[in-house]
Amino acid sequence: MPVKSNEGITLLGKNTEYIQYYSPDLLESLPRAYGRDEIDIKPDNLPFSGFDLWTGFELSWLNPRGKPIVAIAEFIIPATSSNLIESKSFKLYLNSFNQSKFDTPDHVSAALKKDLSQAANGQVSVKIYPHLNHYPLLTTSLPGECIDHLDIQIDDYDFNPQYLSDATSGDYVYESLSSNLLKSNCLVTNQPDWGSVVIKYKGNRIDREKLLRYLISFRMHNEFHEQCVERIFNDINHYCRPDKLTVFARYTRRGGLDINPFRSNFEETPEVPRLIRQ
Structure with a gap:
């Protein structure tokens, strides 16, 4: 099912032509408020700082x-931006660079920063x-x-924060826990x-079995990457009340892009390697 954006219906779910020439108008925005309203996160009073780290593996x-130039690019979209960028439109936009001429990589970077910042309604950084x-x-x-x-x-795969x-x-502990069992489904395509x-948290010790059951309960849940991470942060904050909390997820790339949301109330950057699941 297509999703409404500020400009109408997104390209998601449609047969789409792959544009080969630079086309910034391919980018589609989705309001972050769409997912935050459901978990009572107010844009003027975020309980965290953070960003979404996207890695583009197929930029050319x-x-x-x-002569073709190939590159990998990293994009950091601040969590304070009004919009997240719909991933299929992001892929199509990057694909549009393929047959376009640019004088230098700096010119490519400048175009990416300008277009993505406009779409996100926030200052996007590009490397x-x-x-x-x-x-x-x-x-x-x-x-x-x-x-x-x-x-x-495990007998129940319905999302359940009550775990x-x-x-x-x-x-009282200060520890980092990790799991490779996080799996959810795209809100629109169900992929x-x-x-x-x-x-990573500092506070009363969290029962690991209950935490793992909670993470596994996302298995049939439909939501965007960014929304899932904010929901995890919000639920742990609500039920476990740690003094400090960071949630950082690395997702498997699809179509040349991965999306990696980072949310924290005490750290500015994650202590996590670039590539986790590829």
């Missing part, structure tokens, strides 16, 4: 002599690695202790979104 353009130079391509494990080894039986109810003990998540 032509130099002035028509390009032309020729893939200097981009760390090694995949490393998540920081913190992985809780996926817990031997638990976090009474999930804390009197022990599966596979992710890894790091939860």
